[in-house]
Amino acid sequence: MNPALVFLVRRSFVNAVRSRVLRLRQPRYFVPFLLGLAYFALVFGPWNRDDPGVGAATPASDRSWALPLEWGGVLVVLLLASSSWLLPAKGPPITFLEPEVTFLFPAPLPRRDLIRYKVLDLQKYLLPSTAFFGFMIGFRTGATAGVRLFLGMFLCLNLLTLHQIGSRLTRASLLEHGSAGWKRQGAVLAVLATVAAVVCFAAPPFPRPADGGKAFAAAVVDWLERLGESPAGWALYPLRLPGRLFAATDLPAFLLRAVPVAGLLGALYLWVQRCDAAFEEAAADHAQVLARRVEAARKGRIGFSGEERKSAKRSPFRLAPLGPPEAAFVWKGATELLRHIPLRLVILLVVSGFVAMPIALGGARGGNDPRAADWSHALSLLVTAGLGTVAGFLALAGSTALGSNLRTDLELVETLKTLPVTGARLVRSYLASTVAPLAAAQAVLVVGMAMAFPQSAKGPEITAAWRISGAICGILLLPMVTAVSALVDASLALMFPAWIRPGQAQAQGGMEGMGIGILWMLGKVLALGIGVGIPAAAGAVVVLGAGLLRMPALLPGAAIAGALLAASLILLEVVVACGALGRRFEDMDPAQEGILS
């Protein structure tokens, strides 16, 4: 292989590791790293290791587990291998990144070298990830289990990857030579049919489920053993190799079984190398799409396909030229959210609502026919729980997952800093832009919940007053919870912009990424616990006070009053916090924080 390409892979790997290690000198990386490490130690540490007695008898050491594991592997490999030939391939045969396209494609390198480079480059990802998971998971069941799991995963992933590259290159080559897709698929189906016929013809007869579950299971294991020794077993031998690796009970047995896997790997490598399909054009196009997708993911935009959209959906309302800037940001947030959510999802949700709500409403009222009432009750419970889950998700994670917020837009800090609004107002505007569309969705969900909430036959009657009160309480409180949640996101972005690294090449990951995730989660729990908990307690006092009057008719109204008090207190907290964050935004030096180059 070209030494320059080996150099590229080696130096990229070494430099990536080095930069990650070096930046740990900064507390903002070291603290989350320690936290991530502590988390992994807690989950996978020696104190969490299984009993050695149990570990010695791993499931794979038992014949009743080893054989199903081996043959289960055959099914998985068969499925993956055949699908890579039968299913339509969207991307190029081999994926290249934009810098690789820029520097390697015009370089005087034969196509074979590019393929070799890509195979070698893949090891950069496969090796650390399989080592990490192998050792972390495997060591729980014994010292050599970690080594076996690591090597097993590493070899199998390489087998699958090489096969996928080879099949895609071969398909591209066949296409170049005018072979239509149906011919290729026909050939693959013929091969599969032949294999199936050979297995059916040469396999021993399958046991009948006559003597109960355990006996049948034992008979199946016996049959699998006989199948392995039959001509059908030998015909399927290459497909059995991956499963046999994981079924090995000790290291010597594993190494012995790894020899034919290595042989198969060599054969696949030779095959891939000899493929001569023109992949450059498709790879160059795909590299651009990939770059956009990676950029979007780094900015926290989930579900962005990377494909360019030439047109946009209309804005939800017209923005008047004059008025408070908050309204402009709400307009922007609503517009972006509307363009972010796929239309198909909205149609699906609306249709589901139309179908489920009438039945759920029947359950909410209770019915005369007991069987129909049971179904209706169950469905209304399901609808209420579903709507509640979505509303809760929007409150806790909606600000992060959907639309735009200060965190995603921090990349535009240069523009944001030049806008004629104070920092506090900008933070407030962004918060409003995040919360307003989510609040509108939550209002619909809460009204649906209040209507569909099931009326239990034995429980107290849920009157219309309680349903209205519940809906109003939800409409008042959920947006406030969303605001606190969004405030945590904004705080993270403004206090620790280096953790988000908007628009930067190197995204957070590894231990630091895990640590940052934990800190973010802790921050959210703490903010919600204090910021929502205390006002909610104040609201509850109002309801309890009304309860002491022993006038049940007042309670729904008291609940609304309590919710109003809690919402007002949370709003006050949010406004104060926006002021503090605004000052932080104004004082922030984007160049020092690494946001501006």
Add this chain to the structure above:
Amino acid sequence: MIEVRDLRKSYGETEAVRGISFEVRPGEVLGLVGPNGAGKTTTLRCIAGILPLTGGRILVAGHDVALDPVGAKGALAWVPDDPRLFENLTVTDHLRFIGRLYRVEDAEERIPRLLEEFELADKADALPAALSRGMKQKLSLACALIHRPRAILFDEPLTGLDPIAIRRAKDSIVAQARDGAAVVVSSHLLNLVEELAHRVLVILQGRKAAHGTMDELKAAHPDLEAGAGLEDIFLRMALGNGGAPPPPSSP
């Protein structure tokens, strides 16, 4: 209109700008010139209120950028070299949004005119992803001009533009100055600066190396030929060896 007094900006131990002072009057175009890393963009970002100052004072339309940033920014427009746009707002959406933030009463009337002027009318409903780099730059320019700013900062304004767009952008800069705006243009295109700027400020290693009209700069280098332009003056100052750049590497 723009008044910079003893501007200092440090990044940790590194002093990027070391006590620069200058003034740009209404209707004047100031050309900001300097090699890479001289402190041009840092100076512009400090004026725009993007970077906090380490020392000194900046006034825009009478507003102190540090003490009254909203007032200063309301009078200012910033056109960065790399146009950064909201990925889910269309071309028209951008203009409408910026118009609202700067309280432009006649934004709805100005938007079609700006779209026409910057040849973006047929892209009015396109998202930034569907725009070429030059079109993004045009949109960035249109956004900067929608609120009729009294001071405009251009950082490499012609990057990525085609010849027609370059001509229009130059005309636009001149027109803004003619209408009374104070304009600062930072560029490596020295002939552009020479063509547009009434005065030129040369920054070297964060310090003001020269400041004046072209005639004043030429007068400061009497040994240069009669037809010498800004490029000759700049090379003389930057290289200090008679203005001769290092020889090109042999093929």
